[in-house]
């Protein structure tokens with residue numbers, strides 16, 4: 001992606017995502033490519049977040065349409081969080097396509113605000129990141145998670161717990177007098193052990 005010079009926009013100190021669009025508004029049908037890299041505060045969901053001061057990249061084409069400015073492009077950012085299986089660090093990069101209409105005094109449910117001749121790309125970038133941040137990230141797709149018996153990280157070491165019967169089924173095994181065969185069929189009914197609870 002080659003950066004496009006953006007001579008027409010006055011960037012506002014402290015508001016890096018604000019773009020001046022007076023020229024665009026004067027000429028319906030005109031368009032301009034903008035690239036912005038800046039941090040956005042408080043980009044977090046319950047499972048992951050964009051690291052503080054990490055740059056959020058917005059690459060967007062601004063098009064002057066009869067009722068405002070149409071913004072189309074991509075929002076990308078790095079994210080990090082805790083793997084839901086092993087609780088180790090998980091990280092990745094999101095890249096979200098956006099296509100939003102910005103109008104002055106428009107419907108806040110369906111459009112973003114245009115304030116005079118200023119267009120603020122930050123709300124668009126913010127919302128795109130929040131929607132895309134993973135709620136239950138994985139360190140990698142094949143993560144083996146924590147052993148529910150002893151709590152070791154099974155990506156890092158192997159424990160000898162596997163053949164051991166689940167203690168919850170101990171009483172049944174005694175009643176039946178043999179190996180707890182029922183365990184496989186019945187285990188679907190019980191809740192999965194939560195990884196963090198078995199950590200020692």
Ligand SMILES: [Zn+2]
Pocket residue numbers: 083084085086087088138139140143144145
């Ligand atoms: Zn993991």
Ligand SMILES: [Zn+2]
Pocket residue numbers: 147148149150151152159160161162
């Ligand atoms: Zn174990």
